[in-house]
Amino acid sequence: xxxxxHFPTSYLPYLLVAPQIIIxxxxxxxxxxxxxxxxxxxxxxxxxxxEFVWFENFQVLFEDPKYLxxxxxxxxxxxAVALLSMxxxxxxxxxxxxxxxxxxxxxxxxxxxxxxxxVLAGALWVFMFNPTLGIISYFLEGFGIDWNHYLNKSQAxxxxxxxxxxxxxxxxxxxxxxxxxxxxxxxxxxxxxDGAGPLKRFWTIVFxxxxxxxxxxxxxxxxxxxxxxxxxxxxxxxxGPAGSTNILVYKVYNDxxxxxxxxxxxxxxVILMILVIAMTVVQFRFVxxxxxx
Amino acid sequence: xxxTIIGTVVTGMVAAFATSAIAATEIQWWHAMGGxxxxxxxxxxxxxxxxQSDYKIVPVNKGNYxxxxxxxxxxxRAHEQPAIVQVFEVGTAxxxxxxxxxYPVDKLMSDMGEPFDKSDYLPxxxxxxxxxxGQLLSMPFNSSxxxxxxxxxxxxxxxxxxxxxxxxxKSASEKLLANGMKCGFSFGxxxxxxxxxxxxxxxxxxxxxxxxxxxxxTELTFNNDAVEGRLQAIADMQKDGLFKYGGRRGxxxxxxxxxxxxxxxxxxxxxxxxxxxxxxxFGQTMLPLDTGVASAPQNSIIGGATLWVLAGKSEAEYKGxxxxxxxxxxxxxxxxxxxxxxxxxxxxxxxxLSKSQGFYDSNPGTDTAIAQLSxxxxxxxxxxxxxxxxxxxxxxxxxxxxxxxxxDKTAKxxxxxxxxxxxxxxxxFERSVK
Numbered sequence: 001x002x003x004x005x006h007f008p009t010s011y012l013p014y015l016l017v018a019p020q021i022i023i024x025x026x027x028x029x030x031x032x033x034x035x036x037x038x039x040x041x042x043x044x045x046x047x048x049x050x051e052f053v054w055f056e057n058f059q060v061l062f063e064d065p066k067y068l069x070x071x072x073x074x075x076x077x078x079x080a081v082a083l084l085s086m087x088x089x090x091x092x093x094x095x096x097x098x099x100x101x102x103x104x105x106x107x108x109x110x111x112x113x114x115x116x117x118x119v120l121a122g123a124l125w126v127f128m129f130n131p132t133l134g135i136i137s138y139f140l141e142g143f144g145i146d147w148n149h150y151l152n153k154s155q156a157x158x159x160x161x162x163x164x165x166x167x168x169x170x171x172x173x174x175x176x177x178x179x180x181x182x183x184x185x186x187x188x189x190x191x192x193x194d195g196a197g198p199l200k201r202f203w204t205i206v207f208x209x210x211x212x213x214x215x216x217x218x219x220x221x222x223x224x225x226x227x228x229x230x231x232x233x234x235x236x237x238x239x240g241p242a243g244s245t246n247i248l249v250y251k252v253y254n255d256x257x258x259x260x261x262x263x264x265x266x267x268x269x270v271i272l273m274i275l276v277i278a279m280t281v282v283q284f285r286f287v288x289x290x291x292x293x
Numbered sequence: 294x295x296x297t298i299i300g301t302v303v304t305g306m307v308a309a310f311a312t313s314a315i316a317a318t319e320i321q322w323w324h325a326m327g328g329x330x331x332x333x334x335x336x337x338x339x340x341x342x343x344x345q346s347d348y349k350i351v352p353v354n355k356g357n358y359x360x361x362x363x364x365x366x367x368x369x370r371a372h373e374q375p376a377i378v379q380v381f382e383v384g385t386a387x388x389x390x391x392x393x394x395x396y397p398v399d400k401l402m403s404d405m406g407e408p409f410d411k412s413d414y415l416p417x418x419x420x421x422x423x424x425x426x427g428q429l430l431s432m433p434f435n436s437s438x439x440x441x442x443x444x445x446x447x448x449x450x451x452x453x454x455x456x457x458x459x460x461x462x463k464s465a466s467e468k469l470l471a472n473g474m475k476c477g478f479s480f481g482x483x484x485x486x487x488x489x490x491x492x493x494x495x496x497x498x499x500x501x502x503x504x505x506x507x508x509x510x511t512e513l514t515f516n517n518d519a520v521e522g523r524l525q526a527i528a529d530m531q532k533d534g535l536f537k538y539g540g541r542r543g544x545x546x547x548x549x550x551x552x553x554x555x556x557x558x559x560x561x562x563x564x565x566x567x568x569x570x571x572x573x574x575f576g577q578t579m580l581p582l583d584t585g586v587a588s589a590p591q592n593s594i595i596g597g598a599t600l601w602v603l604a605g606k607s608e609a610e611y612k613g614x615x616x617x618x619x620x621x622x623x624x625x626x627x628x629x630x631x632x633x634x635x636x637x638x639x640x641x642x643x644x645x646l647s648k649s650q651g652f653y654d655s656n657p658g659t660d661t662a663i664a665q666l667s668x669x670x671x672x673x674x675x676x677x678x679x680x681x682x683x684x685x686x687x688x689x690x691x692x693x694x695x696x697x698x699x700x701d702k703t704a705k706x707x708x709x710x711x712x713x714x715x716x717x718x719x720x721x722f723e724r725s726v727k
Contacts, residue, residue, distance in 0.1 A: 042721070042724060042725055043725060044387075044390055044391060044725040044726050045366045045387055045391065046366055046369055046370065046391040046393075046394045047369075047370045048391055048392070048393050048394060049725065049726065051724070051725075130547070131539070132539070132547040132548055132551050132553060133547050133551065148538075148539075150538065150539060150540035150541075150544060150545075151538050151540075151695065151698055151699055152699065153699060238541070240540075240541060240691065240692070240695060241540075241692075241695040241698075241699065242692045242693070242695035242696040242699060242701070243692045254688070255685070257359070257360075257363050258359050258363075258684055258685070258688070259682060259684055259685035259688070260363070260366070260387060260682075260684070261682070261685070261721070
């Protein structure tokens with residue numbers, strides 16, 4: 001006869017995970033399911049008349065060339081933000097890693113921008129680049145560049161990319177610096193003795209060894225550029241001129257909260273939700289496995 | 294120590310109960326007036342509260358126009374709506390469509406037995422918010438209209454007259470440039486100024502069904518020769534540096550106040566800001582006329598906001614609301630508000646009062662907006678516009694006009710695209726309010 005051991009059931013584990021479960025339910029599952037339900041409706045703003053339309057809101061989106069444009073624009077924007085902020089961060093971290101005197105001051109100053117709220121960061125750049133009053137546009141005029149991001153699409157895009165990347169440099173810097181400092185000094189010293197210069201050492205030793213951090217940061221930066229840049233766009237361009245900086249997350253806000261098209265806006269946020277889930281899966285399934293530590 | 298804290302809390306609670314027991318009926322008023330105008334709103338509420346003891350108006354600033362409207366709608370869905378909310382003019386159709394959510398001001402006043410005579414109000418202001426049968430839906434509060442602001446010093450130095458027509462604007466701009474200025478003119482709120490008001494000023498319809506007043510099954514028609522011709526001419530002037538685009542809403546104000554552009558078309562309510570910022574003599578005059586399109590101007594239309602009364606509040610609150618709305622439109626309050634802000638007075642009496650106080654004599658040009666609005670009896674094409682989803686449609690017009698200024702599209706392409714994209718939104722709105 002098979003012997004079974006019965007442990008008395010304890011409620012303690014359930015009790016311990018309960019806060020987390022409740023928080024997830026209240027702050028994620030519930031609003032997310034509301035958004036999914038809303039995306040199937042066409043409704044007036046006050047919720048007085050509601051029509052259940054299945055997937056018509058999605059169909060309208062995918063047939064709208066403006067939405068597809070915004071999609072491509074978002075990809076482009078995210079790529080540029082990630083590349084610029086990670087590129088800057090890796091250079092700064094490479095130098096900071098070698099600094100011996102005053103390292104703390106240097107590092108603290110580099111981390112500062114991270115503490116600035118996105119809207120304030122945006123406002124800062126708006127002031128500097130105001131076509132009429134801005135200090136930088138004044139200097140640019142000296143070089144014969146007529147700066148007007150209210151009108152010039154590529155200047156507007158360039159400005160929001162710069163503002164968004166500037167804010168993320170600090171975060172990337174922290175991770176890169178930590179990664180570089182965890183590389184055993186002996187490896188680098190051995191290469192130095194063999195006659196490898198700083199650049200050679202960086203490309204053949206440091207860069208490959210910090211690749212897990214790079215891949216991690218790519219995902220984090222992409223998510224940042226997709227979602228957290230809302231405040232910057234709102235403060236700098238509000239999606240203009242001619243929709244040239246209207247990225248997906250801004251469009252969700254604009255259609256939903258300005259245009260009061262709740263169904264269409266909800267459909268867009270459902271698509272964004274699917275995207276972020278997909279990115280997380282990619283991060284855990286492929287990137288983390290394939291990268292050699 | 295603990296006892297003292299508990300003691301304080303209990304005393305505080307008792308005090309709170311005591312005051313609420315004898316307190317007047319509180320009436321929430323959500324508004325979008327920030328800064329100096331916010332303080333003026335607070336003053337109006339405080340003065341009303343001091344004038345009687347039964348009701349207490351509580352003004353709450355909910356951010357800009359869009360945010361205020363969205364907040365009120367969200368609050369309504371959660372059954373926490375304020376009694377009074379300030380909604381900008383482009384939200385009119387959305388509010389109207391929500392029949393169960395609003396309490397028409399006309400009906401409120403007669404239900405509550407408050408004296409209310411619509412003929413006291415300026416027709417150009419009130420007609421924007423009336424139903425085809427004359428019922429008034431919301432109470433006009435802050436209304437303005439676009440005017441032509443000019444740098445009087447710069448025009449005099451360049452030997453140019455204050456422009457009356459678009460040809461004058463062009464020649465004045467040329468003179469300004471010849472005299473060393475960087476740009477002739479600019480404007481803000483471009484859909485409102487250059488499409489909506491341009492159409493009304495020349496008595497051209499912007500859409501079918503009396504610009505949407507006669508039904509939600511309206512279609513946009515502003516892709517006509519007059520609008521396209523004017524916008525194309527401006528785009529051509531831009532190439533010569535006569536016109537400079539400076540962004541949406543009031544973003545282009547620094548172009549004018551810094552002395553870069555000599556003329557600027559935007560709301561009369563910028564009076565306060567310009568007065569504060571401009572270090573030159575400035576003036577305001579009527580919008581220029583396109584002499585090839587019309588021989589005389591019709592009238593301009595308003596922008597700004599009105600106060601909507603929301604459904605689902607108590608009888609006592611409605612009683613107080615009606616009393617407050619009456620107080621708000623009294624000549625003294627209106628004249629004060631008008632003179633302080635540059636918004637137009639909403640009643641004829643307030644206008645007459647300002648006149649007799651000598652305000653227009655000591656501040657020449659400040660009656661331009663009223664003169665423009667009451668130039669002629671409004672026609673179906675110049676009464677105003679009432680399109681659903683118009684916040685988004687304005688965004689589309691902004692986008693397409695920016696494409697025009699950037700040289701990506703011609704005026705015809707931009708306006709055709711605006712109309713096509715706008716009509717799609719009108720159909721969507723028509724469906725949502727069924």
